[in-house]
Amino acid sequence: PPPEPTPSSRVRGDLMDALVLLGVQVTGLGLAEDVRDRTPDMSFRASPFLRLRMVGDAVLARDGAQESLADLLRVVEDCRGVVRTVTQHLEDFGVSVDLVYRLECIQRGLDRMEAIARVLGSPRGEPRWREALALLSDLLRLAHADRSVRALVRRNARLLARKIIERTGNTGEHDITSTQAGFHQMVHSAAGGGLLIAFATALRFFLMGLPLAPFFAGLFVAFNYAGGFVLMQLLGFTLATKQPSMTASTLAAAVGEDTGPDSGPRRMERLAELVPRVTRSQLAAILGNLGCVLPVAVAFALGFQALRGHTFLSQEQARDVVATLHPWKSATLLYAVLTGVLLWMSSVAAGWFENFVVYRRLPEALAHHPVLRALVGVKGARKVADALEHHAAGVGGSITLGVLLAVAPGVGSFFGIPLDVRHVTFSFGALALAGSALGSSAVMEPGFLAAVAGVLGVGIINFGVSFTLALGVALRARDVPVSQGLRFLGAVFLRFLRNPLPFLIPPRDEPAMGGTQAQVVPLAGPPGH
Template identity: 30%
Template structure:
């Protein structure tokens, strides 16, 4: 405690001329590793005890911090830090790679540079997160500011209020962006929500400045606090609109640009809430907002030059895009009841039947004298066209993990699905259902592929009198299945990666078909209209739009499988693929055509074990990658994987049959039916011409009033329920939501005034009002409102 007390003495002595290095000494004394939460809380408690014993140290520390902060630019800190940039990934990557060779110049006047100096350790945000909220509350309560230093608080609050206005304008711009309106045309009915939140934000900022007299660099406590509730109501309505757009993504599709835009909109709305709570006169919310802002700032400051952090954010954006849009028809691989289990077995049996013929065709193609690229093309066409045909005839291939599975996983851990422990329990049950569905798909493929392949070899021998393949080829096929003396399992892992990628590709093309309205464009194609009847063209367009993702995913999956061996040959790499369905067919062909004296039980059992292990690796790799993408899209932290694994293993120990046979009582999921189809919500406040609910407040752009010339700033503060506060002030307390309708109505007051002359921004009152003031008054007002520029911040030690 003596070290902390000594540092606080130095801070108090330097409160008027602060130095960042002294504050860094205090932070270093409080720092603990992320694995020592008890030590972190103990150090903070020591600081709290010293401040309680010496109130002058608390006042000195608060003055020291405020005096130091106001020397730096703050608005960018509040408006940009921790919010997704609209800059492209590759331009950002080029900038950071260039930083490795020629370092970027630091922004010495930015608070981010100051925080980066004070918190240089990348684990600092986790250390701070381990501190109990009660200790944060106690610390913030002790850090009071003397009346002599209220001008410091006023300066910081002015920056925060300016940031609120800037964020409000950005939210309006993004909310009314053409891309967002294209994704959800009905948003035009609620377009006033984004405009009205800006009106409420400007109104709140102006009233707050006047009530607290911030323009005179003082911060008084007003008799009646400025109510932020109307602004919160409008922010909530904007959030509801964004949520509605997300729920309709399965109908409208989404682009990377729109995904980035919606993420920035979410983050900006959240930041506006935090900043408003930071200045509002509510202690609990203010403390939580301050802690959240500090943690975000520390995280961003530590990783602003990190290439890994840039890649992490952008891959997370891609993950969100994949999981937010699921295939509407496509291929579904989750069954929760006996009926879905039987249906999956039937589809897998169809797939296994055709896989036997595909494997036979691939074996026979080796008799052709082809160049390496020709071999890759033939194999790719066999795989790709075969997979597409299996999908068209409603069959399935085992171990496929399409984007639908990732979306289903993500739905169980959505924001509104309960506590994290409940979400992980549901997720573990979903994993059990997925693994059981994959098991029956594998069995369906194997139980048809093996006997059909055996019958093909038998029919070939009966018809031609010679085996389909020679003994060397048969030995080679069985050797490729050996899990111990060949690269069968690494090759199976490569196929598992391709299975995962095919799911992402399917999700991408499903989204592309919906977003670009492929079906409707096909129906309007002039050449197709000439050669096809209207009914056929309509069905064809609908089929392509509904199945484009599955078709492209299957075809490109086949291209990956068919070309990998050739790529390995060209580059001298020992890479190939092994898939359980084809491995089972190759096992039947190899065993039948192998000479009888070379067949042994050990060879049969070893080859069968290889087939099963190949399937296990296929499933484990593809499913793990799909699960990783789903959890990543919802920002589930990595250490929760261990808990999820323990839940799955515990289920295996207690109810092992659930992994192979349908449960007696199937599980139910909020957004997944028994067939594995997503249940999409499409609720909006107003559908068609139905009336709005009684608890909704209807506001219009035409409700915006121009202040009468006689209204002064003092009257607005004393009477916050005047018409300028719109209808939301009176109704916000009794309304659950506010619906904005831009119905084009015009206000008589506005119509009676010439535009551009009678609507001005008055510098004295910061409101819409009269502009006819004397020149002397304008000069006095400008002098009064001219805030001093911050001094140039001192150079940070290197």
């Protein structure tokens, strides 16, 4: 009878079977239609995934000869190049959780095939045992992860984070200034936002004074908030509190890029260039928002009093506004934390909606829709498509933020929880209206000055909470450990302590990105722009 196979031959046969099986699975995933659609420059016959299947058969036919294994490793590297191309396409034109998951399956399969090929191709003795032990440890680790609830939650959280955050930093409404002219342009844009916020604050007091049922009162307040934010987006104005969530994903990208041995200095160099521009842009937006809310709200209150003969807010309403903004005699700082969470949630909605629009190619569908072309013409349909692509994130996030700010107090009262929102710009506008009603002497009283300090605390908490949440999700989406991200940001903070001026004022000799003329540099424009 034929001799019994030795343990090494049985293991070698199992490894060959696994190699062929992985080749079949990876080939099927790599030749899927949505993968091929994202590599339009590559023909089907030239796909390395097709060659992977044929090379796998050659490895099996030649019983793992060195030449066939070397061919396999070259094809595996070519397949990784396709995965990188598709991943870049997703980051530019919308993310799909399903496709990202299948790309990770392809990457895992290629890694496993490479590990098996190293075992089969290593010389006998210690080199082969070393490769075999590396493969075995990887198998044990992933087998444990497959049975771990924590690992399951972590993987799914990463997929969801990837879907909602990749597009968050790619909105056309949020800019990073690089020159003094861009800084001033941001101030002017934010001043327009402050103008609208001042009137939205006054309209909110008017709506809350109407004898409406709670549902309709909340509905009209939501329309007021959302309408103001949408109008701000369409007019090209800026709301400072929406920027931290958007810039956090850009900072995470700067931290997460490059994994080589000298990646640390490169990442620090990118952060050293990016963070000062981010902080200057944020400062410009804050100055524009608050600097315009105060005079517009006071002018509105004085004009109303001159026309109607009485103040816009009653004395009782004004004192109530001052009391609710007191930093330690009210829960205003806790409400500011809740508002920071709502600001972050609106940025999530903005990124998700833009990703949906871009990934589903809705602008392209609108541009070629026969009914729309018949109504407004070819150029008109193209303009509608471009408007949807440009304003998708801004409008989606604006509507979400307006609804959340209006709904949160009602939801709290429904469950018997005293919830409220404290948005720094609206709070400052309300305090300006209250000061106009109380008179110039009242604004120097300790209670009013404490309310001013409360507004300052609200602003810090709004920005801090929304930025921290957005940065955490962005780091998770880009597989950057939180400790690493905090370490880089800590280094940037030390640099700020040594030389804070570049973080606040753009240097005169700093060139604009992409040219010598003053301009505002977007984080990343929509595809095709």
